[in-house]
Each structure stands twice: as C-alpha cells, then as structure tokens.
Amino acid sequence: MSPPVSRGFRHFRRPAAGEQDRVPPGQYVARGFPVLSAGPTPHTPLPEWTFSIRRAGETLKSWTWDEFQALPAQDVTVDIHCVTRWTKLDTMWRGVPVDTLLGQVEHDAPYVMAFSDGGYTTNLPVQDVASSQAWVAFGYDGQPLAAEHGGPARLLVPHLYFWKSAKWVRGLELLDHNQPGFWESHGYHIYGDPWRQQRYAGD
Amino acid sequence: MVALDGNSIGGLLFEVFGTEMTAAQTICATCGSAAPVAETVVYLRAPGTVVRCRTCGSVLMVIAQIRGVHCVDLGGMAALDTGQGG
Amino acid sequence: MATAAVRGRLTWQTATVTSVTRETDAVRTIELEVPDWPGHQAGQHLDVRLTAEDGYTAERSYSIATADDEPVAITVERLDDGEVSPYLTEELRAGDQLELRGPIGGWFVWDTSDGGPLLLVAGGSGVVPLRAILRHRERVGSDVPARLLYSSRTLAEVIYRGELDQYRDGVEVSYTLTRSRPPGWTGYSGRVDAALLAKIAWPASEHPLTFVCGPTSFVEAVAGSLVALGYPAGRVKTERFGGT
Numbered sequence: 001m002s003p004p005v006s007r008g009f010r011h012f013r014r015p016a017a018g019e020q021d022r023v024p025p026g027q028y029v030a031r032g033f034p035v036l037s038a039g040p041t042p043h044t045p046l047p048e049w050t051f052s053i054r055r056a057g058e059t060l061k062s063w064t065w066d067e068f069q070a071l072p073a074q075d076v077t078v079d080i081h082c083v084t085r086w087t088k089l090d091t092m093w094r095g096v097p098v099d100t101l102l103g104q105v106e107h108d109a110p111y112v113m114a115f116s117d118g119g120y121t122t123n124l125p126v127q128d129v130a131s132s133q134a135w136v137a138f139g140y141d142g143q144p145l146a147a148e149h150g151g152p153a154r155l156l157v158p159h160l161y162f163w164k165s166a167k168w169v170r171g172l173e174l175l176d177h178n179q180p181g182f183w184e185s186h187g188y189h190i191y192g193d194p195w196r197q198q199r200y201a202g203d
Numbered sequence: 204m205v206a207l208d209g210n211s212i213g214g215l216l217f218e219v220f221g222t223e224m225t226a227a228q229t230i231c232a233t234c235g236s237a238a239p240v241a242e243t244v245v246y247l248r249a250p251g252t253v254v255r256c257r258t259c260g261s262v263l264m265v266i267a268q269i270r271g272v273h274c275v276d277l278g279g280m281a282a283l284d285t286g287q288g289g
Numbered sequence: 290m291a292t293a294a295v296r297g298r299l300t301w302q303t304a305t306v307t308s309v310t311r312e313t314d315a316v317r318t319i320e321l322e323v324p325d326w327p328g329h330q331a332g333q334h335l336d337v338r339l340t341a342e343d344g345y346t347a348e349r350s351y352s353i354a355t356a357d358d359e360p361v362a363i364t365v366e367r368l369d370d371g372e373v374s375p376y377l378t379e380e381l382r383a384g385d386q387l388e389l390r391g392p393i394g395g396w397f398v399w400d401t402s403d404g405g406p407l408l409l410v411a412g413g414s415g416v417v418p419l420r421a422i423l424r425h426r427e428r429v430g431s432d433v434p435a436r437l438l439y440s441s442r443t444l445a446e447v448i449y450r451g452e453l454d455q456y457r458d459g460v461e462v463s464y465t466l467t468r469s470r471p472p473g474w475t476g477y478s479g480r481v482d483a484a485l486l487a488k489i490a491w492p493a494s495e496h497p498l499t500f501v502c503g504p505t506s507f508v509e510a511v512a513g514s515l516v517a518l519g520y521p522a523g524r525v526k527t528e529r530f531g532g533t
Binding site: 037082186 | 206244246248249250251253255260262265267269270274276
C-alpha cells in the first residue's frame with residue numbers, strides 16, 4: 001500500500017525544460033548547497049596543511065599550502081550530483097587539476113584512495129581523476145572554500161556522485177588494487193556514476 | 204551540518220532492532236566510554252547515518268538504507284546493551 | 290501504556306489534522322487524530338513523513354507537545370530554508386492527512402516515578418518536550434518541584450507564554466531573552482551561561498534531574514555549564530534539535 005500523498009507538498013525543483021539533459025535520473029535540482037558530512041568539521045591550520053601522494057606507506061610527493069597555492073589553478077563551472085538526490089547546476093570552483101599533482105610522480109597505479117582529515121576515504125580509478133576530470137578545489141563561488149563545504153581544500157570529481165569529492169582532502173594513496181573507501185564499505189557503489197544511477201553496491 | 208544526538212534516530216533504530224534503543228548503553232570499542240545511545244553524536248543523511256562516540260569521536264555505528272534494507276555496521280561498539288536481559 | 294510504547298511495533302500510520310494553531314509568527318501547533326495511538330510518555334517524539342506526487346519523501350522528527358491523556362499534538366517551528374517545516378506550518382490545514390509513526394524515545398522521557406527536583410532548560414523550540422513534561426506533571430497531580438529556564442531571542446518568539454505564565458505552586462518559570470527585550474522587562478537577558486544557571490538551577494546537593502533541549506550549540510553550552518556546577522552527567526538528559 002503506497003503512502004498517502006501529502007496535499008500540496010512540493011520539494012526540490014524538478015528540472016526545467018532545457019535542464020533535463022543535465023540532471024541525471026532520479027535527481028532533483030536543489031535550492032542552496034546542502035551540507036552533509038559523516039563527522040565534525042576539521043580545522044587544520046594552513047601552516048600544518050599538506051597534500052601528499054603516497055604509495056605503500058611512503059610519501060612520494062608532498063606540498064605545503066604555500067607550495068600548493070603556487071601551482072597553476074583553474075576556474076571551472078560544473079554540475080554536481082549528490083547520491084541523496086539533489087543536483088546543483090553551474091557550480092563554480094577554483095582548484096589545481098589532479099593531473100598536475102599526479103604528473104609530479106612516476107607511477108603506474110590503476111586506483112587511488114583519497115584520504116581526508118577526520119579519517120574519511122573514498123576510492124577512484126586513476127583514469128577518473130586524470131584527463132581534466134578532477135581537481136583539488138580550494139575556491140567556491142569566488143571565495144575561499146568554506147570549512148563546512150570541505151575547506152581549505154576538497155577533491156572535486158563532478159562526473160561521479162559527490163561522495164567521491166572528498167571534503168578536507170589531504171592526499172591520494174596510490175593503489176595496485178581497488179579497495180572500498182568509507183561509504184563504499186557501507187553499501188554504496190564502488191564507482192558511483194550518476195548517469196547509470198550507481199548509488200548502491202549491485203546497482 | 205550540525206551534529207544531532209541519538210534521540211534523532213530513535214525511529215530508525217526501532218526499525219533496525221525491533222525495539223526502543225535510545226536508552227541502550229553503548230561501549231565504545233576505541234576508548235571504552237559508556238553512554239546511552241541518546242547521548243551519542245549523530246550525523247544524518249551523510250548520505251547514511253553515522254553515530255560517533257561523544258568522548259573520542261570514533262565511529263560507533265553506520266547505518267545505510269540500501270534498496271529498502273538496513274545495512275548496519277556496529278564494528279565501532281564493543282557492546283550494545285538494551286538492559287532487557289537478552 | 291508506557292510499556293506498549295517501548296515494546297510495541299513502530300509502524301507508519303495515517304493521522305488526520307484536527308487543528309493548526311498559531312503560537313507565534315513562525316510556530317504552529319498541529320493537533321492530530323491518530324487512529325491507533327498507543328499512548329506516550331512526556332518527552333517522546335514522533336516521526337512525520339511527507340510524500341510528494343512523484344513519490345519523493347521527506348521525514349522529520351517532532352516532539353510531542355501534549356500529555357498522554359490529551360490529543361496528540363506537535364509544535365513546529367518554520368525554518369526559512371527548511372524542506373518540511375514550511376509545509377507543516379504554512380500549507381497543512383485541518384482535514385489533511387499526515388503520515389506519522391510513534392511514539393519514539395526511551396531516554397529523554399519523564400514520569401513522576403523518576404522524581405526530581407526537575408530542572409528544565411529550553412532553547413527556542415526546545416521548549417516543546419519540556420512543556421509536555423510540565424503538562425504531564427500537572428495532569429497527574431505530581432508535587433515534584435520543577436524549574437523551567439526558557440531562552441528565546443525575543444518575547445514575541447516565546448512559545449506557550451500564556452500557559453507558562455499560569456504556573457504557580459511547585460513550578461517556577463524564568464525567561465531569558467537574548468536578542469531584544471521589551472521596555473520594562475523584568476526577566477533575564479542574554480544567553481544561558483554558568484552565571485545564570487547558578488542563580489536558577491537547583492543546588493547540585495538536591496540531586497536534580499535535568500532535561501536540556503534546543504539547538505545543538507545551546508545544549509552543549511548548557512550541559513557543560515551544569516557539569517561545571519557539579520551536576521553529574523548521568524542526571525542531565527539532552528536532546529539536540531537541528532535545522533531544516
């Protein structure tokens with residue numbers, strides 16, 4: 001028996017004409033920018049912040065905040081899709097392409113695990129963070145990225161569900177084999193393509 | 204998102220465990236602290252539900268609702284005692 | 290009835306709204322007729338589920354505002370960026386159906402057998418379950434002494450003011466306004482802090498039972514102050530409200 005429809009209840013906006021091909025199946029267009037997290041907002045002071053590329057417990061390359069800010073950065077406008085069904089169109093970010101960071105190390109790893117302050121992790125194929133598909137973003141909407149949205153820097157991988165865009169990211173661990181990160185270990189899809197509605201394992 | 208407490212997942216936990224759970228005592232597997240579920244730190248829609256120890260911040264429990272099924276990870280708890288002798 | 294509430298089944302059922310009453314500009318009390326209501330304890334809440342025509346659902350929890358022998362009611366504050374509260378406070382009307390389940394809660398509850406003296410500390414809409422505790426206390430003729438300290442931004446935002454001002458013997462109600470005060474205001478001003486609690490709270494030596502409810506930051510500040518006043522953490526029960 002289906003639940004009764006609540007008379008007059010309207011929620012997130014459904015896509016307008018012209019937006020429909022930008023909104024993946026099952027998604028709604030959000031008002032605002034919802035804040036979701038699995039734990040408290042970390043506050044690593046910038047003088048202590050580093051971004052590292054690691055492999056097998058060894059740091060291959062690391063940047064301090066100043067070194068990171070000196071890297072060439074891009075302004076990008078992208079649509080983002082959260083597995084909780086909201087989509088936000090035309091979000092504006094500034095960040096360093098992951099290509100630039102991974103390009104500084106010699107490796108043949110097929111997968112990475114992004115790791116963050118607070119212990120959050122998420123796994124991705126290397127080819128999904130390469131080829132101008134991913135950034136380490138430190139600016140949003142023309143301002144420094146707010147802590148509640150992942151600042152000082154978060155991973156930005158807009159072509160996958162947004163749980164892959166790890167907030168408070170501190171580095172990438174190169175992996176020989178794919179391993180599930182935090183949500184992937186709790187039933188969420190190992191890859192997470194919103195266009196194929198890959199929300200949960202087995203989808 | 205501001206953290207809530209275990210009161211906010213009373214309904215969810217009733218679904219998962221089949222009984223009222225907010226007064227159940229948890230023991231954190233990381234730091235050993237005891238607390239009622241009601242007093243734990245809860246993050247909702249994270250996309251799943253994450254329950255953390257108020258003393259040390261470690262994850263006690265993760266609940267994801269996957270295609271109508273509750274997937275529950277209690278690995279962060281050393282014990283969960285409803286005090287109902289079973 | 291309390292036993293059924295703990296051990297019974299928790300299933301979604303369809304209630305009918307019997308009235309929507311304005312408490313303040315942003316706050317409404319929604320009274321409900323619930324066909325299979327098993328009764329409830331003061332402090333418990335219920336979950337509400339809204340379903341849009343396309344099947345989208347949103348769920349939220351609301352404290353029950355009334356005592357067990359009264360019709361079930363919830364008091365809801367409209368949050369500007371909320372998804373559910375604007376619907377409940379502005380759209381819902383008598384005769385509408387509302388899907389809910391409850392009662393829920395086994396920790397943040399009070400019955401006379403739990404004793405006292407009671408200290409109730411409310412921040413904003415956190416007053417709702419504490420009001421249910423006071424109504425229950427009165428309706429069962431309890432003589433457990435109670436003190437309510439209620440923090441609001443302005444006098445206009447105080448919920449249930451007329452009712453709270455009626456309490457006499459055994460219940461002391463104090464208000465503190467944090468944003469602005471009307472001319473001639475004789476209540477307290479500013480946030481609930483250790484100094485204000487030291488004035489109002491029972492001495493720790495009386496072994497009070499405390500319920501604190503409101504926004505997370507409010508609850509944590511108050512709980513911290515109470516522990517500093519010597520209140521054992523195990524006798525301070527907290528319920529944090531969030532946004533949307």
